[in-house]
Amino acid sequence: MHPKIPELAAHFGVKLSERSCEDGAVYDGRTIATNCKSGYLGDHRVMHEIAHYVVSKRRQKGKPEFNLGSVYNSWEGVKYLHTRKLPLSEGDTQEFMCQFLCVLWGRAYGISVVLPSEREGSWDVVDWDGYLRYKTQEFSHSDSYQQLQWRALIRLRARGMLNRLPIAA
Numbered sequence: 001m002h003p004k005i006p007e008l009a010a011h012f013g014v015k016l017s018e019r020s021c022e023d024g025a026v027y028d029g030r031t032i033a034t035n036c037k038s039g040y041l042g043d044h045r046v047m048h049e050i051a052h053y054v055v056s057k058r059r060q061k062g063k064p065e066f067n068l069g070s071v072y073n074s075w076e077g078v079k080y081l082h083t084r085k086l087p088l089s090e091g092d093t094q095e096f097m098c099q100f101l102c103v104l105w106g107r108a109y110g111i112s113v114v115l116p117s118e119r120e121g122s123w124d125v126v127d128w129d130g131y132l133r134y135k136t137q138e139f140s141h142s143d144s145y146q147q148l149q150w151r152a153l154i155r156l157r158a159r160g161m162l163n164r165l166p167i168a169a
């Protein structure tokens with residue numbers, strides 16, 4: 001694990017756990033699992049979960065997967081599902097905030113973009129430029145795509161998260 005990952009988690013007050021997310025949630029309402037079926041989740045993924053913790057509202061922090069619904073449902077055998085979810089636009093806004101933070105932090109701290117196992121063969125992301133390209137294509141079919149991105153950026157700006165790093169590089 002990249003040394004900045006546990007530093008980021010400690011800075012934001014979220015605990016990492018070596019449990020596997022295989023039978024439950026990556027974030028179970030208390031800790032972020034660092035492992036799944038195939039072993040270590042990967043720096044990029046754990047950092048993304050930390051970002052979710054950071055951008056989630058207080059009432060989400062006690063809920064598995066931040067009450068966003070299981071984005072990992074079809075991934076690595078994780079079957080966790082929620083009965084309650086946030087409005088899709090709120091979930092997407094938070095997702096964009098996480099992606100922005102991951103690009104900022106990943107670049108600044110030299111954290112690598114790990115190849116997600118489920119997209120092997122079609123996933124050509126090897127650096128943060130590639131990640132940015134991939135992520136901006138992912139939702140481009142949506143009418144509200146640009147609006148949600150603006151909303152995400154405005155929120156991060158309001159929280160002072162675009163112009164300073166949470167921990168020293």
Ligand SMILES: [Zn+2]
Nearest residue numbers: 048052095098
């Ligand atoms: Zn996410």
